Amino acid sequence: MKYLVTGTAGFIGFHVAHYLLKRGDAVVGLDVINDYYDVNLKYRRLEECGIEKSQISLGKAVHSNKYEAYTFYQMDLSDKETMMAIFEKEKVDVVINLAAQAGVRYSLTNPDVYIQANIQGFLNILEACRAYPVKHLVYASSSSVYGANTKMPFATNHNIDHPVSLYAATKKANELMAHTYSHLFNIPTTGLRFFTVYGPWGRPDMALFLFIEAIKKDEPIQVFNHGKMKRDFTYIDDIVEGIIRVADRPATPNPDWTGDNPEPGSSYAPFKVYNIGNSNPVELMDYIGALEKALGKTAKKNMLPLQQGDVPATYADVTDLKRDTGYQPNTSVEDGVAKFVAWYNEFYGK
Known part of the structure; x- marks a missing residue:
């Protein structure tokens, strides 16, 4: 199988590409490297996947010196012409779209980039899948789509009409756009609502990175909502397992779907949405406690109110993902945080 994976210089995209390459699949990677x-x-x-920085230039195919079946392109997903050219040349079987402008808080001050990357970029992917048909399009959604919802656990049959950030709104828009193309052009699409992914090679703007850097410098960490936060923290290896299980199982129409009582997570078209999380919410203070244990050092804490755009709790119902794919997350927060700390210390030599 030949997979096109977007965001392969990013956290989740890197891990997915690496997994596929080690499995023996061919991968075409895309990333703008902003x-x-x-x-x-x-x-x-x-570089971990054999793509040398010195070889990278915009729009040029770069071949891995580690995996013969890995080709990388630096490109902006909003560049439709280049996108179409890559699809025409590479003739991929499955697309896994993990590229996006991430971050709830960043969307409060930089809204324009979310429209360009998450809306225009995703439209270009859909159009390319229409012009050069693929067996399956899997794309990153987010637990942020649940917005102002308070009924727990969050389930894909819940209404998601009340996002509380532009980032969340763009992710809901992606799901709506995907359904439209599944309906109009019979493209199998599956959206994955990620729940607080963490682990080695993670994003420096996320809590675990910010916490460890502050603790090591003996500076206070910022603890929002006065620590009364719960997150369905999900370790990267469990996320990757779920993504691959879904990618290998193209979405199909739901024969029981009816317009009289429309079920939001599936359709009469080849469309599906899953939650992908640990299904075990952890209090933020316990998450910090696991980090303190792994570091052998107590954090200084600056307790702050809930930040605009954030939600106080997330909790994934992954019943249908387990039923359909056999997905089974099995990494505890304590183990996952310890693995992250070990990677961080090795990577940064600290």
């Missing part, structure tokens, strides 16, 4: 966070970390991820 400066939303440290580009050196992005280049190091690419």
